[in-house]
Amino acid sequence: MALYEFYNQISKEMELLEEKLLESVKTKEPFLWDALKNTIKAGGKRIRPALVYLSARFGNYDFNKITPLAIAVELVHTATLIHDDIVDDSPLRRGIPTVQAAIGKDAAVYAGDFVLAKALKTLVDHGDIEILKSISGVLYKICEGEARQKEEAFNIDISFIDYIRRIRKKTALLFAISCELGARGAEAPLSAIYALKKYGMMLGMAFQVTDDILDLTADEKKSGKPLGNDIKEGVITLPLLYALNYSSRALELRELFSDPARWDSNTIQYIIEIVRESGGIEYARRVAERYISKSKQYLSVLSDIQAKRLLLTLADYVVNRAR
């Protein structure tokens, strides 16, 4: 099944979601509204809300009851994107100016806070304290992961475990909580909540590793981001980490990272070449595939409904997008 077929299966939900997402960030502050409206309208894959809806199918599915949860996880994601773009100084995301480029770096700090506050409001209005407990138990960890990425920038001595811990917090936890919220919100059996949460965690790990690969291989026009952006920001991605430790040119690579101030316009391309040559990309691909295969295993306990097939499709998509 291709990705467009995947989204075809849940297109009604996703369409209504877009409307409700937009409503959820409504504000009378005109410049905040302009920036956020454009951010939401620019879209995105909406993978996290899709996980909420699909996970809810393993319980008593009720679109209206589940939608606030789908909105909340996408708002949390949006808030982190807005704050990430400040940190990265990115001019564009999804082909439109980032919030910081549109309303200024300073106001974007508050715009991200606003979106986070609206995510909270959406969840509180939904009114389920157990769900609030789940999300409040991971939200601060997501922030820790973001902060750690910044702290570890240009640190070539991080271990593979450091890397795994960081992407777990930064990316995988929100995938996991998306599945958990959907399943919990639909009062699915505890065994299904557990399995879906684990599936989401493994999917999120694979997603981040694949993102790492795409930073080195993607068609710039398709991804909307310049190649090697992670390298420029000093983010030690998995292929790079592999090259730093196992490339025959590891010493040369480490030498380059010892003084990023001296990099010129060709250095990033040069580093990408070293990483490609090292086999780091193939290594990362194998790691992503292992996570995907684990994610699928967790689904095996679930009943064989259409949502399960869609979750399996999504898992395949996540690794295949880096081919």
Place this chain on the structure above:
Amino acid sequence: MALYEFYNQISKEMELLEEKLLESVKTKEPFLWDALKNTIKAGGKRIRPALVYLSARFGNYDFNKITPLAIAVELVHTATLIHDDIVDDSPLRRGIPTVQAAIGKDAAVYAGDFVLAKALKTLVDHGDIEILKSISGVLYKICEGEARQKEEAFNIDISFIDYIRRIRKKTALLFAISCELGARGAEAPLSAIYALKKYGMMLGMAFQVTDDILDLTADEKKSGKPLGNDIKEGVITLPLLYALNYSSRALELRELFSDPARWDSNTIQYIIEIVRESGGIEYARRVAERYISKSKQYLSVLSDIQAKRLLLTLADYVVNRAR
């Protein structure tokens, strides 16, 4: 009653609060922890937690049940300070380096998010959905107020109503919710919750107007901030707004604001002189006093317990600190 006597009356609570505040932001991320530890240890007036504790005295006061609420409001305040300092580029707050100066502007974005996420966790662990409804109903408005301040920077055409709306959101709402949370958390009668919330709102308005005055009059060593910092940031404070509209030198003042890029090191002092001469400070002082007198009126329906006297003392302090 002097302020130190005020704090003497609630010193046991405030001492325990400091410990618990520090615990509430514990993290295994060493550089996040270092920055936040220092921020919390640098202290502050802790007016908002004091409002929580005092308001709780009008119901069934239980220190352990109320403390998470006191922590949460101070964490929300701390998060906004961390993000404010990024926006203002401030090197110092309360005499120690700001989070952004300590760990970098970028990581400070996430540090603020982390503190906000911990505030949420504290409230969710406390477990009262009504309280979560109250705070989630104002948090996004506080962000709107912050964003508006940035949007209105250097806009000399804002009206007095614009100003009032902005400081209500930016400052007064958190004072009001502090009182509301304390009273609600102690299951005080609805009439008391209402009165205390209104008291907090008026107190917060007076507090912000007084802060505006202090930016033009304070002893730099005492306040820890350079004189005229608001002017430098383009924040149209109440005394300035008065001068822009009623000073005999209003045109000269407006001319200066039309091109802040041309300001030199003497311009801010020159603007402060014009504002002082205009009577704007006396005007703002009268406005603050009116808010304080309203805040006290709201307390009149409450029973005559010690906490009420302390709230009255706090009200007097808020205006008197600008004398």
